Amino acid sequence: MKKKSKSKVSRFRPQKRSFAVTGYAFLWLILFVIGIVFTQALRNPVSYVFMIIVLILPFAELAYTLIARASVSVGFSCGAGTVKKNEPVSFHIKIRNNSPLPVPFTEAEMILPDADGLGSSPFITAVPLNSFGSYDFSRSVSFPYKGEYECRVENVYVSGLLRFFRIKVSVGRSGKLLILPRRLQIEEIRDRYVGETSSVSSVPNSGADSAEITEIKEYQPGDPIRNIHWKLSGKAQELITKHFGSENGMNCCVIADAGAAYGEGFASDTHEHCEDAVCELALFAATSRITHGRKTALVFVDDREQRGTIIKKTFDYTQQLDSFVPLYAACRQRYAVPAAKLAGFADDGTENDLIYVTAQLDAETVSTLCDSVSTNRAVTVIYYVPTVKAENAAELEKQAEAFAAELTHGNIAVRTVFGQELI
Numbered sequence: 001m002k003k004k005s006k007s008k009v010s011r012f013r014p015q016k017r018s019f020a021v022t023g024y025a026f027l028w029l030i031l032f033v034i035g036i037v038f039t040q041a042l043r044n045p046v047s048y049v050f051m052i053i054v055l056i057l058p059f060a061e062l063a064y065t066l067i068a069r070a071s072v073s074v075g076f077s078c079g080a081g082t083v084k085k086n087e088p089v090s091f092h093i094k095i096r097n098n099s100p101l102p103v104p105f106t107e108a109e110m111i112l113p114d115a116d117g118l119g120s121s122p123f124i125t126a127v128p129l130n131s132f133g134s135y136d137f138s139r140s141v142s143f144p145y146k147g148e149y150e151c152r153v154e155n156v157y158v159s160g161l162l163r164f165f166r167i168k169v170s171v172g173r174s175g176k177l178l179i180l181p182r183r184l185q186i187e188e189i190r191d192r193y194v195g196e197t198s199s200v201s202s203v204p205n206s207g208a209d210s211a212e213i214t215e216i217k218e219y220q221p222g223d224p225i226r227n228i229h230w231k232l233s234g235k236a237q238e239l240i241t242k243h244f245g246s247e248n249g250m251n252c253c254v255i256a257d258a259g260a261a262y263g264e265g266f267a268s269d270t271h272e273h274c275e276d277a278v279c280e281l282a283l284f285a286a287t288s289r290i291t292h293g294r295k296t297a298l299v300f301v302d303d304r305e306q307r308g309t310i311i312k313k314t315f316d317y318t319q320q321l322d323s324f325v326p327l328y329a330a331c332r333q334r335y336a337v338p339a340a341k342l343a344g345f346a347d348d349g350t351e352n353d354l355i356y357v358t359a360q361l362d363a364e365t366v367s368t369l370c371d372s373v374s375t376n377r378a379v380t381v382i383y384y385v386p387t388v389k390a391e392n393a394a395e396l397e398k399q400a401e402a403f404a405a406e407l408t409h410g411n412i413a414v415r416t417v418f419g420q421e422l423i
Contacts, residue, residue: 017168024163028058058164064101065160069167071099072106072129072158076173078151082326084180085276086142089113091151093137097129104128105159108137111152113177117143118269120150124157145272146181146279146329150174180329181276184284184422217241252289252353253346256282256300259336260360262386270389274359275333277384277422282357283325285382289355290318297352298324299345302331310337312345339368346372353377359384361403370410380413388419 035051075094083089091112097103106129111122127135143149152174159166216229219239232240258278262270282298289296297314298321311331315321339356346352354372358365361383373379385400387393397418404414 018170019168020166022159022163022166025058025165027162028054028164031057057162061160061162061164065158065165065167067099067101068097068103068106068158068160069169071097071101072103072156072169073098074108074153074156074171074173076153076171076175078175078177081176082178082180083143085146085182086144088140088142089177091137091139091141093153094134095127095129095137095156096134097132100131102129102131102133102161103158104161105163106135107157108171109154109157110137111150111154112139113141113143113149113151115139115141117141117149118145118272122154143177143179145269145276146179147332148330149177149179151177178326178330180325181279181283183287183325184280251297252294252355253297253299254282254286254289254355255342255346255357256298257337257339257342257356257358258333259301260358261336262360262389265391266386267389270386271334273389273419274384274386277386277417277419278357278359279328280422281382281384281417282355283321283328285355285357286315286321287318290315290321296321297346298328299342300328300331301333301335301337301342303334304330304332310342310345339365343368343372354379355382356380357382357384359386361400366403366406366410369407369412373411378413379411380415381407382415382417384417384419384422386419 031054035047035054038047039051041047073096075092075096077092079089079091093108093110095106095108097106105126107124107126109122109124111120113120125137127137129135153171156169156171157166158169216232217240219228219233219241227241229240256278258275260271260274260278262274267273279300282300286296286298295314295316297312299310299312302309302311313324315324343354343356346354354377356369356379358381361381369379369381383400383404385396387396390396400416400418404416407414
């Protein structure tokens with residue numbers, strides 16, 4: 001946090017009243033009582049003058065406070081509205097006193113992103129303003145996770161020299177920052193995670209016999225059963241699959257399940273870390289399929305307003321997906337949704353190949369995915385393992401291998417991505 005003058009920062013306590021008499025007004029009551037005693041006891045001109053000053057004092061203080069209220073202005077900027085993840089964003093707030101009267105007791109109520117970029121917090125900063133002076137509050141933050149972050153200057157509270165009264169100045173200057181997820185480069189990781197030999201490289205539902213066979217390969221777990229070359233398999237005494245040059249007409253459904261929950265043994269921000277990884281890998285998988293001529297649906301969960309709202313969007317071109325990324329970036333999934341419910345969104349009257357992206361597997365999810373495999377559907381699981389956030393990474397890797405083996409046994413192609421691979 002950078003400041004050009006000293007200030008006191010504290011967590012914000014909401015002030016509901018636009019005008020308030022503060023505790024410092026009790027000092028005036030003391031002066032008033034003293035004035036009465038001296039006036040009655042001494043009965044001289046000095047005591048009368050003192051009493052007149054005491055009576056005028058609150059009115060003068062109120063007038064001073066009203067002038068100060070009219071003289072204070074606030075400037076606010078929070079950079080561009082859309083920023084890529086891990087790019088620094090600068091916030092700048094300027095509180096100015098436009099009068100020759102000093103305003104030493106000014107407080108600004110703000111909501112700004114935390115210094116670590118993990119959220120936004122409300123607080124009050126108290127700053128003195130000299131005559132025609134100003135106070136600059138600046139902060140530069142890099143956001144490690146996607147999503148919407150609020151920045152706002154809500155109110156400014158102004159008091160006079162004696163602080164008898166406090167007047168609220170409504171500012172309402174606000175902005176929202178949308179942090180976009182990274183777009184993983186397909187050329188760099190296609191072969192590792194969604195390779196052309198995996199289940200996502202299957203053939204159209206119709207017209208497969210007329211499509212051009214470009215390659216004959218040994219059967220791999222996850223390859224569609226309909227692609228098996230039975231004659232060659234009989235001769236070779238092992239399963240051989242056909243790979244076709246045209247993929248047009250085959251739909252693909254990418255499911256992003258970011259509802260993983262991590263407790264003891266993991267860093268406090270593991271959920272946010274996994275949610276971003278699932279989002280980025282799902283976007284990567286969808287982009288990969290679209291660029292190969294596949295009509296691709298993206299299924300994800302957004303529970304910002306209500307629990308478990310499932311959204312499905314279908315894309316024919318990468319430009320459609322690119323324009324949709326900001327909406328997807330703002331979504332949050334805080335609760336787990338049963339895999340069966342998510343996988344059900346892949347059944348829309350046609351047999352879609354399924355890519356399931358998740359950061360946490362359990363026995364129920366594995367069973368559901370194995371049941372999703374059919375003669376006309378191939379299933380691929382992209383499994384993100386947050387080893388960089390775990391205290392015992394070796395144990396987590398061992399668990400991931402066990403789930404991958406079980407999925408492979410169920411004829412599902414598994415692409416395991418470890419945390420350090422996405423840093």
